[in-house]
Amino acid sequence: MQDVGLLTDILILLGAFFLGFLAGIVFMPLRRLVLAFWNTPGRMLKGTQNVRAKLRQAFRTTSTEEPLDRSGLSGSLAGAVSDLLTLRARHAEASFREGMAAFDEGAYELARHKFSRAIFWDRGQELRPLHVLAHLRLGWLDEQRGAWKQARDHYQRAVQLDADNLAATLRLGMIHFQLGEMGPAIFQFQRALELDPGNLDTHYHLYAIYRQAGMEREALEQLRIVKAGESNETVVALFSRYGEEHFRMARYAEAVSDYELALQLDPDCVSAYVALGDLYYLQQQPLTALEAWGRGLWVGFSEALAERVLAVAADDVGVWPAIHLVRECMTRHFRDGRYPFLLSKLLQLAGEEEESTALLEKAVRLAPLLLEAKERLGDLYSRVGLHAKAEAVYRAGLDAALAEETVYRCQVCGYVTGQEQARCFQCNRWATFEAMTRSEAGARGPMSRSLRERATSVRQSLREAWTRVAGQLPAGGHPVLREHDQP
Incomplete structure (x- = not known):
């Protein structure tokens, strides 16, 4: 009986041990299974949120923003959606860039084609700054071919896209002025003054509009503002620049007014x-033209004048009015040989x-x-x-030409x-040549050999003397104090 009881206890212990062993093996997988089952709804929720976030980013991302996160399955899906949605924007941006490059290179027809294509692709106007630049350049191209209304439409579109763009506002005002639309032109220039109160070009255009509209008081006020606080050189350059611009556009009356102001x-x-x-x-006024050129000759000689x-004296007004003008100029510039030479030709x-x-x-x-006079x-x-x-005389002319020749x-x-x-x-020295005229080189004269040898000897003597003096100095390089010099 005792043996049976002992055997029973041993079997019970072995069974308990086996059950414990099985429980240890099964516990961890079972625990992970339970935890996974328990966390599944949360993970599904987070995955859904991640996919939703990436899709939202894909829907909102354009080609100009930071790149989309394409990691994982949800990232790949979001990337595909983004590529599909930004196809137009990417095509538009590429066309904008190509149009800018073509415009800078002077290929204007290609630039116009690229800009028009870019505007078509980006009808949603996601690339608004590029739209503004494109309309500014398209407006300029239309101006160059005289298509004022098309240019106005482009500038208006640029202002609608960016109301604070000073260049677009100014150009739109100028086109309104060119088309004779004084009210809209004044409005645009007033708006430009709000954006930049100190812009001289804006004040000038307002002055020109008021002058053309017969608003003398307002025109004088703008002219006073242009002149105030600026140097004469700046204002003269401004009027001369617009005078040349009006001259090129065959607006002669306005150009005359600009040059007179200058x-x-x-x-x-x-x-x-x-x-x-x-x-x-x-403008078929040769006598008035001769007087203007004569005023210029009174100031100073110019080959152009x-x-x-000479041209108008030979063909239009006769030679004697020109002779009288040049005689008057000679009384002021009596030491300048170019005036008697000009008068000699006229006589x-x-x-x-x-x-x-x-x-x-x-x-x-x-x-x-x-x-030419010598000839x-x-x-x-x-x-x-x-x-x-x-x-x-010929020899003197040859000598004068040689004197002005550049030598080294x-x-x-x-x-x-x-x-x-x-x-x-x-x-035998390097980098010692200096450019000058032959007359200047002759005035300085060559250095004699004896003088060069003497200069070399003096330099050598000074170098030897300095070597002897330097050898007697203290090694430390500091002066030695004598007893009576010490404090």
Whole structure:
């Protein structure tokens, strides 16, 4: 009986051990299964939220924003949706960029095609800043071909997309002004002043509009604002720039007004007199043009002015009015040989050979470098048989031309050469050549060999003396205090 009881206890212990072993093996998988079953609704909820977030990002993302997270299955799905939704925007952006590049390179027809294609692709106007730039450039292209209404439509569209764009507002106002729509033009320029109160171009356009509309008080007020607080050079450059712009557009009356205003501020602006005379000449007013060019010659000589005076004297107004004008200018510039040379040409047109020759000789004396005058005088002497004088004049002209020739002179030894060189052949030094005229090089003169040798000897003596003095200095480089110098 005792053996049976012991065997029973052993079997019970083995069974308990086996059951414990099975429980240990099954517990962890069972625990994970229970936890997984318990957490499944939460995971499903989070997965749904993640997919929803990525899809929302895909629906809201455009090609200009940061890239979409495409990790995982939900990211791939969101990426596919995003690619589908942003197809138009991506095509539009590429066309915008290609249009900008073509415009900068001057391929205007290609730029117009690319911009139109980009606007078609992005009808939702997700790329609004690029739309504004495209409409500005399309408006400019229409301006260049005189399509003012199409240009106005483009600028209006740019202003609608960006109401604070100063360039679009100004261009729209200018197009309204060009079309004679004074009310809208004034409104746009007033809006431009709100955006930038100190913009001189805006004040100028308001001045031009008020002047054309007969609003003298308002025009004078804008003109006063333009002149106030700015230097004369800035304002003169402004009026000259718009004068040239109106000149190119064949708006001669406005260009004349601009140049007259520029000359009021700077009466010495010779280029303005040239343009002003040209404007009068194109308006069939040769005498007025001659007076304008004469005013310019009174200020200072200009080849452009001289050419125009000779042209109108020969063909339009007659030679004597031009002669009187140049005589008056000579009273102020009596030391400038170019004025008697111009007067000599005019007198030759009038048949006054004797006075013309005298003035030609005077021009040669006053301006030795005036080669054309020397050539004319030499030809004149040759025609009348004064060959010795002609040869002397030709020789003087050749010498004057040689004197103005550019040469290169060594700053160390004075060697002169007609070609710039890195090393001087005579003194064997590098980077010593200086550009100047031949007359300047001759005035400085070459350095003699004895002077160069003496300079070399002095440099060597100074170097040896300094070596001896430096050898007697203390090694530390500090002065040694004597006893009576110590405190």
